[in-house]
Amino acid sequence: xxxxxxxxxxxxxxxxxxxxxxxxxxxxxxxxxxxxxxxxxxxxxxxxxxxxxxxxxxxxxxxxxxxxxxxxxxxxxxxxxxxxxxxxxxxxxxxxxxxxxxxxxxxxxxxxxxxxxxxxxx
Ligand code: 5GP
Ligand code: ZN
Numbered sequence: 001x002x003x004x005x006x007x008x009x010x011x012x013x014x015x016x017x018x019x020x021x022x023x024x025x026x027x028x029x030x031x032x033x034x035x036x037x038x039x040x041x042x043x044x045x046x047x048x049x050x051x052x053x054x055x056x057x058x059x060x061x062x063x064x065x066x067x068x069x070x071x072x073x074x075x076x077x078x079x080x081x082x083x084x085x086x087x088x089x090x091x092x093x094x095x096x097x098x099x100x101x102x103x104x105x106x107x108x109x110x111x112x113x114x115x116x117x118x119x120x121x122x
Pocket of ligand 1: 009029030031032033034041085086092093094095096
């Protein structure tokens with residue numbers, strides 16, 4: 001596993017071992033403060049501050065990461081869902097280790113996700 005960034009919460013979490021799902025180089029965990037019935041975070045083991053730095057991943061890693069996002073959503077019972085990466089503090093990013101939010105409701109539950117917040121309201 002790549003070396004952790006000192007003081008990074010998600011570098012610690014990916015090393016702790018309580019996952020919803022795991023594949024080589026990536027883990028999925030439940031969000032501590034869920035914003036939907038299902039709210040998981042997909043986190044690369046390798047520390048990258050934000051989505052802006054996505055070029056630091058090799059194309060194969062990026063492909064596997066996105067495939068893992070889709071696989072995790074399926075595994076946790078989602079067919080319709082939202083995938084979000086908050087990029088920078090003004091877009092709501094609070095943890096500066098790249099992660100994908102996967103939000104939705106399980107099959108059969110018709111409750112809708114909230115409307116997206118307009119960028120002008122951020
Ligand atoms: P961001 O705001 O950076 O896009 O997303 C950070 C997410 O991490 C938030 O949804 C927040 O609830 C979640 N989070 C913060 N601290 C912890 C933690 O210690 N454990 C887990 N599982 N999630 C966390
Ligand atoms: Zn980190």
